Amino acid sequence: MNKLTVFSRLAGFVLICALTSIGHAQQSQNAQQLFEQLRDRVYQVRVVDIGSGDKYSIGSGFQVSASGLVATNFHVVSSYVHDQHKYRLELVHKDGQTTDVKIQAIDVIHDLAILHSDGLDTAYMALGSASLKQGDRIFSMGNPHDLGMTIIEGTYNGLVQHVRHEQILFSGSLNPGMSGGPALDSRGRVIGINVAKGGDDISFLVPVEKLHKLIQRTEAGVDAETAYAERIRQALHDDQDAFFQSILSQDFETDRLGEVSVPVRLAPNLRCWGHTKDDEKVYFVGAHQHCQSEDSIYVSRGLYTGRMTYDYEWITTDRLNPFQFYQAVSTRFKHHHPRSSKDEEEIGNFACRQQMVGFAGQRWQISTCFRRYLKYDGLYDASLAMVSIDRNDEALLVKFAASGIDRQNAMNLFKRVMESIEWKL
């Protein structure tokens, strides 16, 4: 998924205006009417590079209270969050006038941020609720590619399946720069926040309930004194803990793959695929089952976290001698490529421990690797790769990887997986 921020290269901006009293827009309206009504309450959000004085990245945002709270995506303002000495934040109004804003609250997990400025009008957008039905017409506003404020029309298609964090599937075409803009029902009430796109006419919205919660927290003054890095760390930590505890607290369901039974369907929010590799010229056959979470948490440009993936491969042969067979297995025995970060300021090197381990009546070659999040204590990327080595013509290859997980959850998960593997003879 591409986040929808647009960087400084593109110029131009339009503000959306229209004043309508809240709760008044009861009738179904078309895009033109909505735009007229609401364009004043949608802003372009700019991260300005202090050194050069020009914008570094842009997104959209919309006013959610008379007191001057503006909602946007966390990823729109993340550069500022991570480096407040280098950047500042401003809102651009319809007429090109700018207002400095401060960050009031962030929700890194759902990619939301609340900004605040005293210098705004009191007109704001009403937040709706999730009473939509699949197929309902919805609208989205924002400033794509810095081309000017736009409104687009699309279809509400319910919640996305197989993701760790709820998102609305919006069949419309969001584009970079529209991030943080509002998605509206036909009565002009906010039902979600633009966040990402997945392909042609496949876009994603953060459900408005997440914004509700964040506004409540903001108004209650929660976290107001805590540094951003600590808020992010705490949020990531709590989120992974909830996810992995829900996995670990259940009895693992197992399913048969070749001569073994392996734990499957570990979490409903993972998407699974299977394929068998058999080529007449290749003298071994590999049957794969792999599952992964398809969303990730944007922390910074150098760090996307919160993914989990696992992969089983049952490899057999009836044509290779034992040496050739294990040569074939060797080529498959590798860790998953971690996709969270390639930035050495964010993440440490992997440290690995590889050993021969005996369980399930077999001996296995197991490698476990961890790397540390340098800015968020207690979080790691963890990776497990293991393969059975006792049989001369069949082997099970298991790979697990999780990003942004704590030590104990990772160890418990890996251990539980090993304990639930059974060799059916």
Next chain:
Amino acid sequence: METLIVQTGGRPGLSRELVNHNGEAIGIGRGFGNHVILTDPYIAPDQASFQYEGGVWYFQNLDNTNRVLLNNEILPAQRVKLQTGDRLVLGRTEIRIFSPDHEVAPTRKLLLSGWLHYDSIGFMVPFLAIIVCNLMDFGMDHLLDATREVEWKDSITNLLWLNIILLVWSGAWAITGKLVRHHYHFGQQIFITTIGLIGMIILFPVLDYIEFATNTAMLSTIVTILVMLVVVAWLVRFNLYFSTSGRHATAVGVIVSMVIVGGVSTINYLSQDDFNPNAQNKSELYPGFTRFGSGESVDSYFNQVEAMLGSVEQ
């Protein structure tokens, strides 16, 4: 001792220039009136003379255009007394002085009772060695590594490259031999090099196995470097030996090998990135029956992982 032997140059298999004199003074220089005529433009027409007095030979330098060295030291102005084995450098020419009773080194034994040195090695021995090397290379690849249908084109291309490298390398040494010893040993160079290659073909899978069996990347890295040292030293030592009959072929082989292998290992080590975004494991696998022991328990393995994590924290 009245007899003085003056030797210039000297390569195995070439006759040395000898001057044998009985007590009379010996003139040495570029001029044709000398007893020893040296065709070296850095030497004076009458450079020096050897003089015999009271049972002792003296060396008298006659021209100071260029310095003369005696046993690597600059010759003093006055004449000096000579001893057997002394080494003189005049211009760019080196000469050595001996008396007839100078002790010579013991006779060196030819390698493998000599048969490898004679032309009797013929055509068959190196040819068979090449065949064996090719069969082993293909056979090891096929028996240990092949996991799919044989790609004959690739296999044959690889073997051809192997043989071309073998022939070019041996040929270069043979030409060196022809230049230095006026005799080439092409067959012997091929034979020795092929034995080195066969050694590598056998040893590399063994190294992989060591990595798998011991689970220590460090050990296999060290063993790999040692094996490479031995193989390169072997190749240089014997090829040099046949090309030059040089006295210190083993020492040269070991030094060259240390420089090459040490240099390459150091460059490899230094060019590693400090940061690697991927998790690395030792992927070499061999069948279970090549492995000893029953393996750690899961708990004890995770204790080790825990201990490793403790050290990552710092």
